Amino acid sequence: MTERMQNAADAGPGPHYLALRDHLAGEIAQGALAVGARLPSERQLQLGSGAARGTVREALFQLEAEGLIYRRDRSGWYVSPPPVVYDPTRWAGFMAYVAEQGRVPTTETLGKQSVAASAADAAVFGCAIGTPLFALDRRRAIDGRPVLVERILVDPVIAPDLLDEGLDGSLTAVLTGRYGVRVVRNHVEMRPCALIKDVARALGVASGTPGLLVVRRSFDAGDRIIEYDHEYWRHDAIRVLVEVRTRD
Amino acid sequence: MTERMQNAADAGPGPHYLALRDHLAGEIAQGALAVGARLPSERQLQLGSGAARGTVREALFQLEAEGLIYRRDRSGWYVSPPPVVYDPTRWAGFMAYVAEQGRVPTTETLGKQSVAASAADAAVFGCAIGTPLFALDRRRAIDGRPVLVERILVDPVIAPDLLDEGLDGSLTAVLTGRYGVRVVRNHVEMRPCALIKDVARALGVASGTPGLLVVRRSFDAGDRIIEYDHEYWRHDAIRVLVEVRTRD
CATH class of the missing domain: 1.10.10.10 (Winged helix-like DNA-binding domain superfamily/Winged helix DNA-binding domain)
Structure with missing residues (x-):
């Protein structure tokens, strides 16, 4: 080294x-x-x-x-275009923080459907395995270049007509504006990974290319899960930045 | 997808x-x-x-x-062993947070030397290009499995005899205990990357394996840079976790 x-x-x-x-x-x-x-x-x-x-x-x-x-x-x-800076301690969605950095964010809905909760999903939603959940698959781009694909799961009880909405913008805005839901806590987990198969194809990169998996769980004031999101980023498009000071 | x-x-x-x-x-x-x-x-x-x-x-x-x-x-x-959880908003070093998770952290010094500041280093340290800096190369393991290699740069003015110290533990502890330096702010940047060449070799992974580059800059109360660290992690060894609440 x-x-x-x-x-x-x-x-x-x-x-x-x-x-x-x-x-x-x-x-x-x-x-x-x-x-x-x-x-x-x-x-x-x-x-x-x-x-x-x-x-x-x-x-x-x-x-x-x-x-x-x-x-x-x-x-x-x-x-490569410069990476966008993502600060998980800030309270801004993709559409907002990308635009703030003078770049143009776009969102494309690849699919929306009802799926059956897997064992892992059921643990997160506190529901039985097989319970129907809404799944939203999207691809997001910066300045026209696809940078991430994501799957978001939402409990239909929270937003019964969600699949009929336009979902090419901020999902949080739809949940707040249309269903009165308010997120007060985000739990964000980030893992470097390899982009393979369908994810790699959707991003136009070779299978095995490094990426970042960002898993976000959003909760309301009653600690009810609102959004459960898996984002797969191409590695050269994101830089995560956190600044921290001693509290004493 | x-x-x-x-x-x-x-x-x-x-x-x-x-x-x-x-x-x-x-x-x-x-x-x-x-x-x-x-x-x-x-x-x-x-x-x-x-x-x-x-x-x-x-x-x-x-x-x-x-x-x-x-x-x-x-x-x-x-x-794979389970990944260790790293929370960049917390104030704990590798030796501390790994031990807290019931795992055994170890540090091995691969090399220590004086190097000439590159243009990029000079910008971070506010010094002239070519100014001597101390460079510390280390490999760190969890339960005996190497998980990261790092290079830390330190200004010799801050710690003149640093290269004579034992550096297989916490560098911050040495800087505080021996030189009275106190870090009050960390700037942490994380980028997914490919591990190649010497880094891949030092970690025993195939060249091109996904990894995470963590760049940490530590500052004292006078905003003087104390440590400038580049950590290259193997992708399956780390999970970054950040929890955030609305402030209003």
Whole structure:
């Protein structure tokens, strides 16, 4: 670890791939390679740098691991947009905190249906296994680029006509405005994970790409669960930020 | 997404790999496959389930993505220990919060040296590029299994003899006890990432495995930076938990 981290930080001497990584990272930082720009092809990078094919790929994988570049289908490598900052201690939904950061949030409903509570769901909702729950599947994008897919479960008792509502905005706003529900507590759990199968496909990333699973449970003043949400984020789209001070 | 998530949750009908996934997840949940136990070989799973080789592998990759099992070198698949819970809003270091959860934390110093501040370091420390900083590289384990590697940077002005100290415990305790430094604010940033190269090697995982990068900056009452820490966690070892209530 020592050598890698030091060399990457210092742009000093070190393995050849780090020199190329530092060169490309520098171009990105200075804007010579702008957000959304396509990188030169691997072949062009090979010719330009005099590096071997394996070295070029190592540099690209390093930049991908850091979230600076990403692959799009098979058309090549692109400069990643900056990640959005998510502060779980703040009281703002996706549509609000993304817009606050000067970005454009959009939400697309992929499906809405009634499902039977699994054992795990039943434990969270305090209901019997098999009890009907509303499931809402959505994909959310920032500046047109899909960044997360989510499934939200809601107890039909709380919002009987929920599936007839427009759900492409803030679900919390619908629950508050239409059903008078008020969330007063959020329990947020975050786990790094691999994005695979249908989730990877919905986000347009290769299966196995790193991601972040954010599981949010929202409760009202009576400690009744209102929303149970699983969000799968692509790894380069989110940065979680928490600031904390001693209380004494 | 809809189908996958639904089927995985319900153990209902669905792709064959999900049935095997649910079966193995059930064995793990019930303790028939205990923490640390080696799973049957892929060949044995094939014979036992009647599933095709590709189906068996899909089920194993699914369980790996969820953090329930992991690969050890080339010796097979093992049941993951439960992740440790990290609450960035709490004021406890690794040695403290891991022990509180009934687990055994250990710290191993991999290297300590003086390095020259990079442009990024200089911006954080408010010093000139090239200024000497102390760098401490450590690997930390829970119950003997390495879970993170980290590099901590400290300004030598704050702790001139730091590199001569024993640093296999809490660095904060050394800075407080020996140098009278008091941290009053932490700025914590978390980014999902891929673990590659030296970091992956130090943690004994395959290059490209998902991980979590935790970047922590600690400040004293005068807003002077005390510790600048980069922690790379293996994805199945950590769960970040934040609980928040409305303030009104």
